Amino acid sequence: MIGFYRQLRETLEKGEGDVYTETILRGQHAGEKRILSGNDPETGPSTAKENGKDVFRERIGRPAKLIICGAGHVSIPIIKMGKMLGFTVTVLEDRPKFADNARAAGADRVICEPFEDALEKIPGDSDSWFVIVTRGHRYDRICLEQILHKAGAYVGMMGSRRRVAIVKDQLEESGIARETLDEVHAPIGLKIGAETPEEIAVSVMAEIIQVKNSRQKGGGYSGEMMEALTAEEERRKVLATIISRKGSAPRSVGTKMLIFEDGRTVDTIGGGCVEREIIRKALLMMHSGQPAFQICRVDMSADAAEDEGMVCGGVVEVMMELV
Secondary structure (H helix, E strand, O other): OHHHHHHHHHHHHHOOOOEEEEEEOOOOOOOOEEEEEOOOOOOOOEEEEEOOEEEEEEEOOOOOEEEEEOOOOOHHHHHHHHHHOOOEEEEEOOOHHHHHHHHHOOOOEEEOOOHHHHHOOOOOOOOEEEEEOOOOHHHHHHHHHHHOOOOOOEEEEOOOHHHHHHHHHHHHHOOOOHHHHHOOEOOOOOOOOOOOHHHHHHHHHHHHHHHHHHHOOOOOOOHHHHHHHHOOOOOOEEEEEEEEEEEOOOOOOOOEEEEEOOOOEEOOOOOHHHHHHHHHHHHHHHHOOOOOEEEEEEEEOHHHHHHOOOOOOEEEEEEEEEO
């Protein structure tokens, strides 16, 4: 099983297109897994029949990357919020002093070069989120033109409506389709009446969260979880993945949690009664010789839901794999 996750990690690190996994859920081959790649319009994780077998299929997202063009006053709180939300943050800035400010704010990577040169070092993929907050529309145009030739999950550009219109008109004249330009989130951010750099950063990150969560592309693995799944160690652990949900279950299909022998966990499937039950079953799998692959159904009755402060109950199915 560890070999599978090492192969998955290597595939994700190559960065060549979208990556999917399939797991057989029931029958003689329950628990068998495989890795697929390519593009598929069915982006959300789901269960289906394949060759007579129940299969759980999900797109495995890479760690989300926030690429910020510009390191001015608005960029600094965006960097900090991006890190707080789990993004790997890269900042492109051609002024050394401002590049230093981005480093001090916690950016994972800062490229201090002209924007056109810096962007050549950013390949882009479906987990890349581009934010353009430069100091002028000349730089906006340079950045936007190059970014629109890359794969990306989101492109947003700060500026007044007039400044945005000028940049879009210039790029349309250079040959970029108006339909492509209209997909850019500009002016960037949700309309919350933001004024200060911090308020603008909130509106930008809120819009990114809104776009990200609307796509329902699946959970994937956090960096900490992938490290634990591929580590050279003898400790047993159980990987729990939500494969279906009904009612007011707290987390979406594809959400994952890793449970260790001592009860320690990495990430969460929502807390409360669901998580407690899954941890209990995981510990039994590791200590009582139960099957190494199970589908666990947790029914949150009205009484249990009320105890957890929920409006109504729900039902989740959780795939549990001994690693």
